Amino acid sequence: MTFTPASRLRRLRRTPALRALVREDRLSTDDLIWPVFVCDGEGITQEVASMPGVIRRSVDLTVEAAAEAHAAGIRVICLFPYTDPSLKTDLCEEAWNPENLSNRAIRAIKAEVPDIAVMTDVALDPYNAQGHDGIVRDGVIVNDESVAALVKMALAQAEAGADILGPSDMMDGRIAAMREAFEGAGYIDTTIMSYAAKYASAFYGPFRDAVGASGALKGDKKTYQLDPFNAEEGLRCVARDLDEGADMVMVKPGMPYLDLCHRVKETFGVPTYAYQVSGEYAMIRAAAGNGWIDGEKAMMESLMAFRRAGCDGVLTYFAPEAAALIRAGWE
Template sequence: MSSPTPPRLSAAIDRATGGTRLRRLRQSDWVRRLVRESDVTPNDLIWPIFVREGDGDPEPVASMPGVFRRSVRGCAEAASEAYDLGIPVVALFPFTGPGQRDERGSQALDPDNLVCRAVRAIKAAVPDIGVLCDVALDPYTSHGHDGLLHDGRILNDETVEILCQQALVQAEAGCDILGPSDMMDGRIACIRSALDGAGFRDRMIMSYAAKYASAFYGPFRDAVGSTGALKGDKRTYQMDMGNTDEALREARQDILEGADMIMVKPGMPYLDILTRLVDEFAVPTFAYQTSGEYSLIMAAAQNGWIDGERAMMESLRSFKRAGAAGILSYFAPSAAALLR
């Protein structure tokens, strides 16, 4: 048994702190929960799901332990699982092989492409879950870029024209939230105009407003089949990692053009950006916990270097603490199950 604290020392501490002992509010689980400033619930989560051609069992993504490419039917089953866990939205990303890609990303405009079939299947199985679709050409282009490529240069305005058509195809399939992730200038205004003009005024836009040229996207590119396809890099249109004021300019422009929600990607390396956008604009702002962030935690956990469950929850709470309205995370089903 430890000896009691000397009265003189206790008196000195009380004088120094004004009698306030902050540790009183940490002494048990119930009081820590009672005074917690920010927390995560299943309502805060969006589950990114990869869809592939064919039937059969889900195919594991080697660089993302616990993540799978699913058939169209498998995506509907995953959406049903998400709904039962209280997750409000699933996000769809297609795995496309070389035979499904071309210079212009033509598959993006096919009303019967993988994403559109998966949207319809999900809406038939789980009508009350939200579906977010990626608006970008990189899963469909033979060069792996988010836009049209000519003589080594990404064409902004010509790409935007195609993105508007892609957004309409996805909206017609039943997509609730369009997520332009391409970082082309002016695409939000054009997509909003196209949606409104086609009678889709209620469809929402979640803009990837601050998407950085990051090393944390590698496993995602494996998951969608873009790793071998990508020629060059994306630094002429994705943001430079050293910039923060530029993120405010990007977000302001997207909001003025009609974005209902905005996003920061990657998540944890850019928590400062997330907080600045939340403080500046007071619009629903989301963080994407990217494939690289997920795989780092999973790899360390599998090696016994960290407690994976605690690291998962700590990472998700960091986004809420920074002000995020919600988080896109591959941890979504595991976290939701734990929270429930």
């Protein structure tokens, strides 16, 4: 007896043309934000051992990288500084120094590649002698004093010309405080992409190596970053940050929290992003380096997952490679 399926769904998978015709999501270079690590000096590159293929660049080479990214169709670059340990203090004063690495890099990029959008990180850990995203008093990460410092940091970045500020500290009330400060200082068009649902994750380790925060960190970040068990709390944090004036929101990490990405987009309908963090990147690189997976295919599949979950874009260290493949007609 021959069985005849009532519906042959494979018909639409039969050829590349048919698959392309019914494809539900697309991946574009417009969806990519490239995180770049900046170090001091001139003509300097430094490898990040725990992130194969990722390097720190001095400001001059960061400008060159921004130009190359823009030519490849990447519209946003995100800066993270590797701060000299001698500049790290308990009060994090270097964070709002107009001449710190991030602010110098912002100005240099905007002078040479004005059409690329520059995003920054707003958190104190690159400048904190104790490695935390906020100021530490008697072992406690204090909220309101940290917010005051973060506002000064954010204003310095806005003055330097940053297009998008990414508060990643998870202090309560920081979005409202920054937005009020921007309005008062005339930076009414400065965009905020809040790290609204940032979890206390094991996937951040290589990043802390890249910015030089690993050795400085005392304790953990569980009193301000979210508990990985809590989805509803993540949604409450997103709602709060939107109410306080965030223009866009981010879920971090990315792939382990795709459920949050989907729920944020479905619930709020706002521009929603994910950060494919250093540990996610390192796992794919390591597995590919050992010949266990096809690195190129795994990279692109992982990026497609963010779009399918509802993200409007993704911060990823794979951005230059992914952009080259997309422009070459990857399928």
